[in-house]
Amino acid sequence: MADVVFSAVHKRYGAVEIIPGLDLTIPEGxxxxxxxxxxxxxxxxxxxxxxxxxxxxxSIHIGGDDVTTSDPSQRxxxxxxxxxxxxxxxxxxxxxxxxxxxxxxxxxxxxxxxADAAETLQLTHLLDRKPKQxxxxxRQRVAIGRAIVRKPRVFLFDEPLSNLDAALRAQMRVELAxxxxxxxxxxxxxTHDQVEAMTMADRIxxxxxxxxxxxxxxxxxxxxxxxxxVAGFIGSPRMNFITGEEAxxxxxxxxxxxxxxxxxxxxxxxxxxxxxxxxxxxETLIYAEAEAIGPLTIKAExxxxxxxxxxxxxxxxxxxxxxxxxxxRVPN
Amino acid sequence: MMRLNRDAMLPLxxxxxxxxxxxxxxxxxxxxxxxxxxQDIMVSMGSLRSFIPQVFSLQNYIxxxxxxxxxxxxxxxxxxxxxxxxxxxxxxFNSMAAFVLxxxxxxIRKPVMxxxxxxxxxxxxxxxxxxxxxxxxxGQVDSYQVQIVPGVxxxxxxxxxxxxxxxxxxxxxxxxxxxxxxxxxxxxHVAMPLSKPVISAIAVLQFLEIWNxxxxxxxxxxxxxYRPLSVAMSAYxxxxxxxxxxxxxxxxxxxxxxxxxxxxxxxxxxxxxxSSGVKG
Numbered sequence: 001m002a003d004v005v006f007s008a009v010h011k012r013y014g015a016v017e018i019i020p021g022l023d024l025t026i027p028e029g030x031x032x033x034x035x036x037x038x039x040x041x042x043x044x045x046x047x048x049x050x051x052x053x054x055x056x057x058x059s060i061h062i063g064g065d066d067v068t069t070s071d072p073s074q075r076x077x078x079x080x081x082x083x084x085x086x087x088x089x090x091x092x093x094x095x096x097x098x099x100x101x102x103x104x105x106x107x108x109x110x111x112x113x114x115a116d117a118a119e120t121l122q123l124t125h126l127l128d129r130k131p132k133q134x135x136x137x138x139r140q141r142v143a144i145g146r147a148i149v150r151k152p153r154v155f156l157f158d159e160p161l162s163n164l165d166a167a168l169r170a171q172m173r174v175e176l177a178x179x180x181x182x183x184x185x186x187x188x189x190x191t192h193d194q195v196e197a198m199t200m201a202d203r204i205x206x207x208x209x210x211x212x213x214x215x216x217x218x219x220x221x222x223x224x225x226x227x228x229x230v231a232g233f234i235g236s237p238r239m240n241f242i243t244g245e246e247a248x249x250x251x252x253x254x255x256x257x258x259x260x261x262x263x264x265x266x267x268x269x270x271x272x273x274x275x276x277x278x279x280x281x282x283e284t285l286i287y288a289e290a291e292a293i294g295p296l297t298i299k300a301e302x303x304x305x306x307x308x309x310x311x312x313x314x315x316x317x318x319x320x321x322x323x324x325x326x327x328x329r330v331p332n
Numbered sequence: 333m334m335r336l337n338r339d340a341m342l343p344l345x346x347x348x349x350x351x352x353x354x355x356x357x358x359x360x361x362x363x364x365x366x367x368x369x370x371q372d373i374m375v376s377m378g379s380l381r382s383f384i385p386q387v388f389s390l391q392n393y394i395x396x397x398x399x400x401x402x403x404x405x406x407x408x409x410x411x412x413x414x415x416x417x418x419x420x421x422x423x424x425f426n427s428m429a430a431f432v433l434x435x436x437x438x439x440i441r442k443p444v445m446x447x448x449x450x451x452x453x454x455x456x457x458x459x460x461x462x463x464x465x466x467x468x469x470x471g472q473v474d475s476y477q478v479q480i481v482p483g484v485x486x487x488x489x490x491x492x493x494x495x496x497x498x499x500x501x502x503x504x505x506x507x508x509x510x511x512x513x514x515x516x517x518x519x520x521h522v523a524m525p526l527s528k529p530v531i532s533a534i535a536v537l538q539f540l541e542i543w544n545x546x547x548x549x550x551x552x553x554x555x556x557x558y559r560p561l562s563v564a565m566s567a568y569x570x571x572x573x574x575x576x577x578x579x580x581x582x583x584x585x586x587x588x589x590x591x592x593x594x595x596x597x598x599x600x601x602x603x604x605x606x607s608s609g610v611k612g
Contacts, residue, residue, distance in 0.1 A: 073509065078510065079506075081503040083503050087504070102512055
């Protein structure tokens with residue numbers, strides 16, 4: 001286990017600055033998720049920890065050691081890739097243990113480590129198979145097994161669940177979270193999926209344009225987003241935003257309220273016309289156009305009998321409003 | 333029953349004509365090689381009889397294989413030694429060169445690759461004289477190495493390996509780097525095992541080229557000690573009267589290893605292509 005510290009880290013490609021000076025500490029033993037839209041620099045940041053991407057300026061320390069210019073294999077890290085990156089010509093056992101073999105480790109020790117990892121990941125019966133004979137989820141487990149046997153100080157995950165279907169993704173999310181609590185190692189996980197970030201992380205770092213918008217615990221980001229970007233990015237469906245005169249009346253340049261904090265209420269202050277309704281069974285998503293406010297999404301519990309064109313009144317608690325001025329949060 | 337329409341007939345007809353163009357000379361070669369009667373061969377030459385065997389005798393073959401003046405076994409051993417040595421060295425060095433050019437970090441990779449490709453435009457025949465002079469200066473004429481070394485570096489082979497290696501998934505190479513593989517170990521343990529299809533293709537192409545090479549061996553060999561089959565066969569034409577039966581038996585004997593090699597590698601080639609899903 002080790003912490004990862006970025007100090008004034010820059011990354012440039014020619015004249016284009018991808019990461020303009022970033023300071024970040026990833027605490028020891030944490031499950032930190034780097035999240036943000038495509039091109040925000042999250043993968044670049046992860047690849048810089050791995051040593052697969054050179055740093056244009058600043059330094060990176062892992063467990064107190066300066067690894068800024070170290071070789072990837074010397075950093076005490078292991079990485080799981082989106083495409084699994086398994087060696088197609090090797091068996092599962094070789095995929096997991098080949099790195100150890102090259103490092104000159106004794107055969108008995110390699111066999112023990114491979115067996116341990118296989119048992120942890122329920123791969124024991126698949127050790128003789130080739131990657132092409134495995135399902136997507138099994139392949140991803142092999143990739144994780146390859147990481148585990150190295151006993152790294154830091155695990156790096158680069159969108160590892162993106163190639164899996166929704167059901168398998170949900171299952172793997174749980175397995176990864178369990179793995180983290182079992183081995184307790186520092187894990188850095190990159191995703192663009194905020195649901196993954198919210199469900200797995202004990203710490204989320206939201207990135208935008210190579211800068212950190214906010215870093216903190218998932219519920220902290222949900223309850224008290226520091227910027228409109230974080231407010232819009234964290235939470236599903238996306239937060240509703242109100243601008244202009246209505247926003248000023250509510251106390252900010254920009255005011256946000258989450259769909260789950262809006263309710264259908266006969267005494268509600270806002271009048272809206274329903275545009276579309278999505279019935280999800282346990283909840284209903286209502287897309288409406290409110291007078292003087294604009295489009296709003298309302299998440300109502302249960303199955304609400306509504307149809308497009310109908311007029312509704314919408315209510316809310318003012319304590320659920322998120323007020324922003326000058327691009328920053330206004331304290332309630 | 334499947335019926336052929338006019339659209340399918342035309343390509344089929346074209347393919348048949350092409351196949352006949354290739355097969356007819358081969359049939360003639362085999363037919364003549366099985367006929368021990370030299371006069372009969374001369375009479376039947378040009379008629380349908382020269383394409384369809386009437387007699388099945390191995391006499392010509394036995395004569396060729398046991399000829400003390402032209403030791404067939406020696407020529408065959410020479411050819412096999414030269415071909416396989418060149419092939420192994422060529423695959424080893426050309427793949428290494430291609431891997432450095434495709435996955436290395438040298439800034440001059442592109443210009444070097446262009447330079448290598450440019451050499452494809454230079455006809456091999458134009459290099460024969462300077463190469464012969466060099467071999468003479470080095471005192472290497474009439475040896476195995478003079479027939480092996482010049483064939484090792486092969487631009488087409490480098491190009492084919494380069495194409496394959498530059499398409500290897502980036503993440504596979506990166507995973508290997510994190511696993512602690514050195515650059516050479518990535519080449520040895522990741523890139524080469526995955527390149528069986530391209531190795532097979534290059535092996536087939538180069539095998540044919542080296543096995544049948546004539547110009548260079550005829551210039552650098554002086555006697556049967558180092559002479560390959562291709563040059564030895566020409567000796568039959570030097571006599572006053574060409575013995576067509578023997579020549580064709582020699583030609584068939586020379587072609588059989590090529591056909592076998594092709595068939596063996598073709599199977600492996602197809603199997604490799606089918607099983608080479610790089611994405612894990």
